[in-house]
Each structure stands twice: as structure tokens, then as C-alpha cells.
Amino acid sequence: MSHFFKPTNFSKGTIIEEEDVVAQNLYFVTNGFVRSFFYSDGIETTTQIIGENRFITSFNSFTSGSISKENIQCLSNCEVLCITKSDYQILSEESVFWSTFCKQIYEIIISQNQQRTTDFITLSAEKRYLKLMKEQPEIIQNVPIQYIASYIGIKPESLSRIRKKIIF
Secondary structure, three states, X not given: OHHHOEEEEEOOOOEEEOOOOEOOEEEEEEEOOEEEEEEEXXXXXXXXXXXXXXXXXXXXXXXXXXXXXXXXXXXOOEEEXXXXXXXXXXXXXXXXXXXXXXXXXHHHHHHHHHHHHHHHHHOOHHHHHHHHXXXXXXXXXXXXXXXXXXXXXOOHHHHHHHHHHHHO
């Protein structure tokens, strides 16, 4: 199974998957931080930030073959294991373990996305930030403030005020 995954390094700032094309790769981040984002009226909105030991791609595009609406960008120098869509499909057909594992990963991702939607509806920006601090402190420590702010749905200056309030 490991021969399907190609170790790859990307520099900070590299866009590894682009919008307006079909996502062709699934990445497992072994070192570094990656985000997904899209543009709306010229403004970037970060939809996901992940660190080590997590998968990322434009999941909807990768699984359905549809055109991606998002970009995937390295927020630091990154080491990833990359599997192509065609190798992913071969592996899925050959390995019951892999198929079961992927199903579990997709279920986790769906659950996390549902929780994120609920948090956006029910929690204030400050509470969303505090939750991120508690559950994923590595993001707070390693990702630039503008991406964290976008991820929790506020402007960087609002996040600065929240951070200042929390410190005091």
C-alpha cells in the first residue's frame, strides 16, 4: 500500500490544488500546515486549516470528479504523502482495509464539517476562537493571524481585539 503514496515536499505559499480544475490528488500531511480557501468577490475565505497527520484535498471535487471551487495552499514548508486519484481508486479496489479506512475518514470529515457549521451558527467569534485554542492549539501557534481570522469568520483586526481581551 505504501508504494501508492509518494513523499513530496512543498514550499510555504505553494498552491498544491487549484480552483476551476478537478482535484487529482489526496494529500496526507506529515509535517507542516495547509489550508483550503476560495475567493468570493476578490476576498479569500479560509475553509479549513490542518496540520500533521491529516488528509486534505478538495474532497468534493476529488470524490465526485467535479470542478473544484477551492484552492489548497501550504502555510509552511510541508512534507506530504500524495496519492493520485487513479492510484486511490486502484487501492480502494484492491484493499478492503483501505476502503474501510477511507469510509471512516470521510465520516469524521463530515462530522467535523457539521460541527463547524453548528459552531458558526451558535457560537460567538470569541467562543469559536477559544474552542480553536483548546482543540487545536498548534494552529494558533503556527498559522498567521489573517488565516485564523478568516477560518473563524472574522477580520484580522477583530481577532486582534479578541486576543488582547483574552490575554488580560
